[in-house]
Amino acid sequence: MVKSLPKDKLEDRNNALTELQKSSTYQKLIINQEVSPEYLIILIAISSGITYSKDDEFAVDESLYSKIQKSENGEDKIIFVTRIIGLALPTNGGLTKEIIGVFERYKKRFKWYGSKGDVFFDGNGNETKIRKIMI
Numbered sequence: 001m002v003k004s005l006p007k008d009k010l011e012d013r014n015n016a017l018t019e020l021q022k023s024s025t026y027q028k029l030i031i032n033q034e035v036s037p038e039y040l041i042i043l044i045a046i047s048s049g050i051t052y053s054k055d056d057e058f059a060v061d062e063s064l065y066s067k068i069q070k071s072e073n074g075e076d077k078i079i080f081v082t083r084i085i086g087l088a089l090p091t092n093g094g095l096t097k098e099i100i101g102v103f104e105r106y107k108k109r110f111k112w113y114g115s116k117g118d119v120f121f122d123g124n125g126n127e128t129k130i131r132k133i134m135i
Contacts, residue, residue, distance in 0.1 A: 002093040013093050016083055024073060025080035030098050035109045041068055042077055043106055049085035058085045 005013065020026050025042070028034045045064040052059055060081060068077050088095050 005093050009092065013087065016087060016092075017096070020080065020083045020087075023076050023080050023083075025077050029080075029102050033101075033105060035105050037110075038071075040106065040110065041071075042081055043103060045081045046084050046088075047103075049081065050088045053085060053089055056089060056091050058089065060085065 002010070002013070025039075029039060029042075041064060045060055045068060048064065049058050049060050065078065065081075068074055068081065071077060084095070084099060086092060087099070
């Protein structure tokens with residue numbers, strides 16, 4: 001999809017990727033390849049945002065947005081989430097292989113994820129408790 005982008009869209013995409021790479025969340029998840037329950041909520045927000053996106057628009061679940069924003073380094077994480085969802089839009093060329101790799105690592109480690117409060121369950125019913133976010 002990237003190859004078919006008009007020149008101005010391709011330039012916008014490259015600028016967004018450059019800015020995204022400056023994010024500490026990008027550094028942790030993509031460069032350092034961290035796999036931690038702390039980031040599951042980010043992946044859920046991205047997945048949800050992609051699912052409910054259309055054309056050139058997307059939305060982030062308000063409760064997820066709020067939890068992420070209130071977490072440690074929340075603003076950086078929010079920027080990461082919104083930029084990734086924006087890049088995922090077909091009009092912006094879709095996700096990079098590095099970003100898809102993050103989802104693959106988490107899928108491998110947690111097998112399946114969903115949430116019930118502050119506990120995440122994998123496909124085998126094992127739970128991982130995450131640190132509560134202080135409000």
